[in-house]
Amino acid sequence: MKNFNVVKNKKIAFLIVAVVLVVGIASFLIQGFNIDIDFSGGTEIQVNLGREVTPEICDEINDIIESHELLGKIYVSSTTQSGADANTAIIRTGSKELTNEQQDALIQSLEAKYDFNREETELQITSVSPSIGSSLKKTAVLSIVIAAVLMLVYISFRFQVASGVAAVLCLVHDLFVMLTVYSLFQIPINANIIAAFLTILGYSINATIVVFDRVRENKKRVSDDVGFGDVVDSSVRQTLARSINTTLTTLFTIGMIYIFGVESIRNFALPLIIGIVAGLFSSVCLSGPLWVLLDGAFGKKKDKDGKKAGKRLSSAE
Numbered sequence: 001m002k003n004f005n006v007v008k009n010k011k012i013a014f015l016i017v018a019v020v021l022v023v024g025i026a027s028f029l030i031q032g033f034n035i036d037i038d039f040s041g042g043t044e045i046q047v048n049l050g051r052e053v054t055p056e057i058c059d060e061i062n063d064i065i066e067s068h069e070l071l072g073k074i075y076v077s078s079t080t081q082s083g084a085d086a087n088t089a090i091i092r093t094g095s096k097e098l099t100n101e102q103q104d105a106l107i108q109s110l111e112a113k114y115d116f117n118r119e120e121t122e123l124q125i126t127s128v129s130p131s132i133g134s135s136l137k138k139t140a141v142l143s144i145v146i147a148a149v150l151m152l153v154y155i156s157f158r159f160q161v162a163s164g165v166a167a168v169l170c171l172v173h174d175l176f177v178m179l180t181v182y183s184l185f186q187i188p189i190n191a192n193i194i195a196a197f198l199t200i201l202g203y204s205i206n207a208t209i210v211v212f213d214r215v216r217e218n219k220k221r222v223s224d225d226v227g228f229g230d231v232v233d234s235s236v237r238q239t240l241a242r243s244i245n246t247t248l249t250t251l252f253t254i255g256m257i258y259i260f261g262v263e264s265i266r267n268f269a270l271p272l273i274i275g276i277v278a279g280l281f282s283s284v285c286l287s288g289p290l291w292v293l294l295d296g297a298f299g300k301k302k303d304k305d306g307k308k309a310g311k312r313l314s315s316a317e
Contacts, residue, residue, distance in 0.1 A: 006236050007229040010289035017173060017286070024180035031183050036190035037128045039137050043098040045091040045106070046082060048122040049114045053081040053089045057114075061091060064113065070105045071098075082263070088122065097127050140194045144175070147201050155205075159212050166290035167208050170282035174204045177278035178271045185270070192268045199272060203250070204279030207243055208287045214239050215288070228295060232288040240284060247280045 006013065037044050049057070058079040066073045075093045082088035091106075098106065103125060107118055148168055156164030175197055182189055214235040222231060251273060258269035 004237050004240065005233045006285050007233050007289050007292050010293075013281075013285040013289060016281075020173075020177060020180065024176055024183070027180055027183040031186065033179075033183055034186040034188050036188040037092060037126065038190035039140075041128050041134070042077065042093045042096055043103070043125065043127045044093075045098075045103070045126075046088055046122070046124040047091070047107070047110060047118075048085065048088045048116070049110070050087060050116045050121065051114065052086045058089065060113070061089060061110070064109050065091075065093075065106065068105065068109060070102050075102075085122075097129065136191060140197075143194060144197055144201070147198060148172075151201070151205050155209070155212070158209075159216060160291075160295065162294035163212055163291045166287055166294050167205060167212070169290055170208055170287050171201055171204055173282050173286060174200050174275055174278045178275045181271050181274045187267050187270065192264075193271075196268060196271050196275065200275035200279060203276060204283060207246070207279055207283035210242065211236055211239050211283055211287055212291070215291070229292050232292055236284060236288050243280060243284055247276055250276055 051057075058081070061079045062076050065071045065076050075096050075098065077092045077096075079092070080090050082090050107123070110116075111118060148171055151171070152164045152168045154164075155167045178196065178200060181187070182193070215232055218231050218235050218238075219228075254269050254272050254276070258266050258273060261269060
């Protein structure tokens with residue numbers, strides 16, 4: 001790994017980030033997000049129709065809701081097939097909650113149309129108030145912002161302000177990658193996203209601190225004429241094996257959860273897998289180059305090209 005120089009080859013990492021940004025923004029604009037009722041509010045009904053739920057049946061159910069005297073068009077949001085059971089339809093009414101009377105009326109219409117008995121089939125009804133969904137969204141955003149600010153303060157205090165800003169930018173990258181996955185695969189965005197985001201924030205910042213801590217140690221061991229970019233490159237090489245081994249160990253565990261878990265658990269595990277991989281990339285390939293760039297911008301050191309200005313690090317490698 002002696003030729004692994006992230007600072008000297010930072011343009012490659014920045015190009016990868018640029019591609020991810022383009023893909024993510026395009027997906028946000030074209031596909032958007034699959035907002036679950038946890039955030040949007042409304043009613044979700046999961047019912048086993050006893051037959052495969054095709055796109056045609058989904059359209060039929062939407063027509064039933066739209067033409068029903070107790071429901072109407074304002075209650076039509078989406079009807080999809082459950083990934084866990086091809087015979088189960090998932091009916092969402094958006095921000096409009098169904099009253100008990102409306103729920104009974106809709107189930108009766110489905111019983112008449114698809115010839116099943118609610119007492120003998122799988123039926124699950126969940127309702128969330130729009131005000132609760134709005135409050136949950138605010139809580140999600142607030143918790144992530146507070147976590148990022150506290151991390152910025154901690155890293156700035158322990159290392160430098162430039163390193164704190166670099167670490168937060170890496171966290172933003174990791175969360176953006178996860179949001180891109182949610183958009184591309186249309187994974188329902190529900191309360192689990194809060195836990196997923198905070199988990200990745202903690203995991204990614206830990207990997208970044210390992211690199212930064214080695215940078216701080218190496219800075220004390222070399223003369224002042226050694227370029228800061230060289231110190232960062234050497235520190236990344238020294239911690240690379242540790243970062244990869246830790247990531248692989250974590251991925252093995254979450255991978256098993258994704259393979260053998262139920263659908264709700266898999267929807268939570270997939271973004272975690274992507275976030276962990278993104279965290280490895282950002283901590284190894286982004287955090288160091290960003291620190292070097294921001295350190296120069298803050299006027300503390302000038303080592304833009306990462307070329308060696310003095311003696312080489314030898315014993316640490």
